[in-house]
Amino acid sequence: MTIDFETPKPIAQMQTMLKSVAENMMRSTSREFDENEHSIPWDYVEFMHTAMRSMGGGGGLTVTEDKPKEGAEKRPPIGYQKLAAQIEMLSWGDVGYYLITPGGGLGAAAVQAAGSPEQKAKFLARFNDDKPTYAAMCMTEPGAGSDTSAIRTRAVLDEATKEWVINGEKIFVTGGDKSFIEYEKLGKGFIVVWASIDPSAGRSGMRAFVVESGTPGVKITKLEHKLGIRASDTAAISLVDARVPYENVLGSPTVEKTTTGFKGAMATFDATRPLVAASGIGVARAALEFLKEKLKENGVEIRYGLPRQKLSNIEREVIDMDIMLKSAWLMVLKAVWMADNKKPNALESSMSKVRAGDVGTKITQKAVEILGPLGYSREFLLEKWFRDAKITDIYEGTGQINRLVVARQILGYTGAELR
Numbered sequence: 001m002t003i004d005f006e007t008p009k010p011i012a013q014m015q016t017m018l019k020s021v022a023e024n025m026m027r028s029t030s031r032e033f034d035e036n037e038h039s040i041p042w043d044y045v046e047f048m049h050t051a052m053r054s055m056g057g058g059g060g061l062t063v064t065e066d067k068p069k070e071g072a073e074k075r076p077p078i079g080y081q082k083l084a085a086q087i088e089m090l091s092w093g094d095v096g097y098y099l100i101t102p103g104g105g106l107g108a109a110a111v112q113a114a115g116s117p118e119q120k121a122k123f124l125a126r127f128n129d130d131k132p133t134y135a136a137m138c139m140t141e142p143g144a145g146s147d148t149s150a151i152r153t154r155a156v157l158d159e160a161t162k163e164w165v166i167n168g169e170k171i172f173v174t175g176g177d178k179s180f181i182e183y184e185k186l187g188k189g190f191i192v193v194w195a196s197i198d199p200s201a202g203r204s205g206m207r208a209f210v211v212e213s214g215t216p217g218v219k220i221t222k223l224e225h226k227l228g229i230r231a232s233d234t235a236a237i238s239l240v241d242a243r244v245p246y247e248n249v250l251g252s253p254t255v256e257k258t259t260t261g262f263k264g265a266m267a268t269f270d271a272t273r274p275l276v277a278a279s280g281i282g283v284a285r286a287a288l289e290f291l292k293e294k295l296k297e298n299g300v301e302i303r304y305g306l307p308r309q310k311l312s313n314i315e316r317e318v319i320d321m322d323i324m325l326k327s328a329w330l331m332v333l334k335a336v337w338m339a340d341n342k343k344p345n346a347l348e349s350s351m352s353k354v355r356a357g358d359v360g361t362k363i364t365q366k367a368v369e370i371l372g373p374l375g376y377s378r379e380f381l382l383e384k385w386f387r388d389a390k391i392t393d394i395y396e397g398t399g400q401i402n403r404l405v406v407a408r409q410i411l412g413y414t415g416a417e418l419r
Contacts, residue, residue, distance in 0.1 A: 005333070008078050011085045017051065018086060022093025027381065030094045033231040034384055038223050040178070041097065041231065042185060049102045049132040080271070080336035084278040088329075091282030095388045096231030098279060103127060105175055106272060106396075107135025110192040110208050113267040114250040123210055126187055133187035136179035137208075137268070138170035138237055139194045146401045148194070149203045149415075153239065155195040157253070162246040164209060166195055166217075166239045174395065176235030177220055180213045189213045193239065198255045208250040217242035228387035273349040273396055274335035277356030280392030281329050284356075284363040287385045288321050291367040294374060314370060321363050328352070328359040347409040350402040357393030357402075364389040 007015075025044050033041055090098035104111070104127050111123050126133050144150040153168025170176075170193065179189040190212045198205035211218060222236035246253070292302065295314065302318050303311060311319070331352040338345035364386040368375035375382050393399045408418050 007085075008075070008081070011078065011082050014082065015085055015089050018089040018093075021048070021051070022089060026090070026093035026097045030097070030231075030381055030384065031378075033096065035230075037225060037230040038177075038233055039231075040100065044097060045100060045102060045132050046185070052102070053128065077340040080274070080339040081333070084275055084332055084336045087275050088278040088282040088285070088332075091279040092286045093282075094231065095279055095283050095385075095391070096229040098282075099174060099229055099232035100178070102132035102134060104135045105179075106137035106268065107179060107190060107192045107210075109272045110137050110268045111135075111210065111250065113271060114208055116250075119210070119247075119250065123190065126189075129187040131185065131187035134175050134179040134189040135192065136173050136175040136189075136235075137192045137194075138173050138176065140172045141168065141170060146398055149206065151194055151196060151206070152199075153193065153195040154199070155193075155197050155207065155209060155244075155249075157197070157246070158243070161243070164244040164246065164249060166193060166209060166211070166242045166244060168193075168195060169221075169236070169238050171236045172224065172395070173235045173237055174232060176237055177223060177233040180211075180218065180235075180237070181220060182214050191218075191237065192250070197253070201255045205255050207253075209244050210248040210250065211239075211242060211244055212248075215242055215244065227390065228384070229391050269396060270344075270346050270349045271339055273353040273402070274332050274339070274345075276392060276396045277328065277332045277335070277352040280356040280360035280389060281325065281332065283385050283389045283392070284325055284328075284360040287364040287367040287382055287389070288318075288325060290380070290382055290385075291321075291370060292318065294371055317366060317370065321366060324359045324363060328355045331355050347406060350397070350405040350409070353392070353397065354399055354402045354406065357399045360389040360392045 021044075025047065029041060029044075033039055087098060090101060104124065108124055108127065111120060115123070123135075127135075139148055139151065141151055141153065143152060151168075153166065153170065155164045155166045157163075158165050173179075173191065176191060178186060179191050182188070190210050193209050193211050194206060195209060196205045197207050217240045219238050219240075220235050221238050224234040224236070226234060295302070295318070300312075300314060302315050304319065308316055331348070335345050335348040335352045338348055364382070368382055368386050371382065374380065375386075377383065397405070404418065407413070408415065411418070
């Protein structure tokens with residue numbers, strides 16, 4: 001199979017709608033929800049839930065199968081490609097808003113990667129409910145950040161009740177509040193908590209547990225105040241004797257001499273890291289387009305196609321930014337194409353995220369630098385995009401961790417051999 005770089009018609013149609021949303025609903029109130037952190041723009045949430053359902057994509061940002069009409073020729077799978085295009089366009093509008101778009105997020109991705117057919121049917125179906133619904137993944141802990149295999153949250157099976165009893169603390173949970181707190185306007189969401197069923201087994205003992213909203217013993221203890229993505233909540237969550245049904249464990253409930261549990265976590269990241277990269281590219285594109293617009297207003301036209309020695313320094317800078325942006329997007333396209341076609345994409349997934357993290361930071365910073373006071377002023381959204389862009393290099397595996405993943409994949413080393 002080969003990658004087709006022509007945008008499929010369903011994606012092109014969806015991009016047109018989302019661009020209108022980005023311009024008219026997101027950017028018009030970006031500053032308001034950046035300054036009023038943790039407020040929820042309900043108009044946007046409810047509109048997007050309805051709009052995505054009407055377009056046949058479920059009630060939010062989830063991977064869906066593109067089904068051609070009866071009798072039509074079967075198309076190649078484009079679920080992840082479509083999701084990447086959605087995320088890029090919404091992040092072009094406002095990355096904080098994108099992160100509060102209804103849908104399964106990382107929580108649903110974990111179920112998709114490690115859940116049984118029955119679990120997928122049970123938990124993923126709720127994103128098609130009448131109310132907007134969210135899910136989040138809880139992995140990071142105070143003592144376990146980039147080294148996800150070092151988590152200390154425990155899950156112990158109560159043989160008498162056949163329930164898992166979970167104790168631990170999770171931090172920096174993106175969307176944790178809306179996924180767990182039972183808001184009247186939201187459907188019943190869930191969080192996916194990574195815990196060990198046998199600490200002595202190391203990575204083999206890691207499992208993910210679906211913990212539904214409102215579960216006793218689970219509490220949101222803090223909402224973080226952040227540099228960027230301020231429209232999105234980032235929560236700390238404590239679990240004290242939280243009881244979860246036996247069937248809510250993703251994967252085998254017993255410990256084998258494998259790293260099955262840990263591989264389930266990594267499979268989740270392989271699917272979602274290109275989507276994070278797409279988000280960073282959307283922010284960078286917004287900044288670059290704004291820069292070009294302001295330069296044009298001041299009589300600076302970028303003369304593409306000329307030898308570099310005939311260009312001004314600013315022209316060279318902008319053209320280099322264009323190259324960075326387009327090369328990063330091509331890496332995302334390859335990674336999501338591989339995901340759609342069920343090809344192992346650990347290398348391409350991490351490479352796309354590393355590149356997008358670098359590109360997003362460099363482009364937004366350079367745009368602020370070139371525009372000087374205009375770029376630094378809060379009169380425009382550019383300084384906000386500069387703040388928002390950095391998260392791409394941090395969450396779902398820092399740039400340093402993803403570089404390690406890339407090196408291990410290329411050189412054939414294990415995690416223990418190259419740290």
